[in-house]
Each structure stands twice: as C-alpha cells, then as structure tokens.
Amino acid sequence: MIDIIDLSQEIYEGMPVFKDLPQVKMTIHNSHEEWSGIKNPEKKTPAVHKLELGEHTGTHVDAINHMAKQYEGQSIDTMPLSMFYTEGICLDFSHKNLKELIEPEEIESACLKSKIEIKKGDTVLLYTDHYRKYFNTENWGSGPGISASCAKWLGEKRIFAFGVETMSPGVSGISNREVHHICGEMKFTHYENMVNLYKLIGRGRFRFIGLPLKIRGGTGSPVRAVAVFEN
Secondary structure, eight states: OEEEEEOBOOOOTTOOOSTTSOOOEEEEEEEHHHHTTOSSOSSOOEEEEEEEOOTTOSSEEEOGGGTOGGGTTOOGGGSOGGGGEEEEEEEEOTTOOTTOEEOHHHHHHHHHHHTOOOOTTOEEEEEOOHHHHHTTSTTTTOOOEEOHHHHHHHHHTTOSEEEESSSSSBOTTTTHHHHHHHHHHHTOEEEESBOOGGGGTTSOOEEEEOOBOOOTTOSEEEBOOEEEEEO
8 A cells, every 4th residue: 555645835826935036927828718719708717827937936856056156067957866766754843943943963863763764865854844834924934944064964974855844944044055055065955845744754764756847957846745655
C-alpha cells in the first residue's frame, strides 16, 4: 500500500509571494466556447489558461545560481535529478516562535527524539506549523528559520536539500542571505513554502520527490513536492 502526501501549495492569482517577486496572474487564454465558434457566450469555460508567475512561486526549489552571483551558470536545468528524488525525514520544530532561529544542536536533539539519523543525500524537512498558523496573514513573512551555523552543519552532513514551510529558509534580515550563500558554497539546496509537514511527523523515513521544471537558465522552479510511504 502506497501513501502519497502532497507537500505543495496551490498556485492561484493573488497568492502571497516573497517581497518584490512577481505576482501570480491567471487568465483564460482560450475558451471552449471560442473553439466552438460561439459568439458572445454568457460564460467562458477555460480550455487553456495563461499563467504569469516567477520561478520562486509557491512551493519551489532554488537553483545554485540563485544563491549568489559567483554561481552563474549552475541553473536548475543543470542540476542532477538525483537531488530532487531522495530519501527524506521530517523533524518537529512546531514549538518555534516567529523569527526564531533553529540551531544545529536543536536539529541533533530532534533527531534523537525521533530516533532518526540524517544520512548523506537526504532531504531534511523542518516542520514549524507556520503554514497552518500564519499563511496569508500579516505574520506570514515572519516565520522561524535556520541559522547560518545550522545551514553549514546541514551542508557538512552532505544532504541534498532541506525544506521549510516558510517563504525563506533563514530568518529575513538575520540569517536568510547567509543561508543562501552557504547553500551555494556547499552545493546543496532548499525548498520553500511547503505544506502538510505535520502529516509526516512520527512516521520515519519516506521517499521525497520534488522535481523542478526544466527551465533553461532557471534560478529555481515551482515543484509538486510529495512524500511517499510504502507500507
């Protein structure tokens, strides 16, 4: 029996985006009525939507070239697919408050508590319950995040990625920029805007899949991230 947990936000017009990133716009490009030659229909039924959105919209993964200028050329289409198809674990940090940092020793404690070991090539998801508490509120952009020392510690574990429910992996204005730089330097990445992480707590290891679109030169990509449990 396979249990697939959806870890991805919906994409829709008006959804929250990080700071000055492109707003999502969604319009009917072609309707079924148009294709059928119906003039002035009372209702248009979408056959094709036109989407306008940034690469870092909703649940997405960052490319290495997003981390800093010196990583130009290391775009999302050049990153090996093995980075996005891994074993995964999820650790409980739902006790964390707004803008509070997660430190390396807290990761270690969470692993001991859950009886889970971080392995080379893992994707490590950090459950803070920020999405259910604050999505689309004034505090949505003020979530907890990892410290720079925590990012380095995770990189030394040689993980492929970590993932958070918040709009940024670090705390904006405190650790976020440095966390990105460390990811670039140590050649691992992160997922942002994840959901349903509470459904993974206490269930042990799973297969994580977060495949990006093959965007030429892309600095990141929306993903349909899932956790797969095989019983």
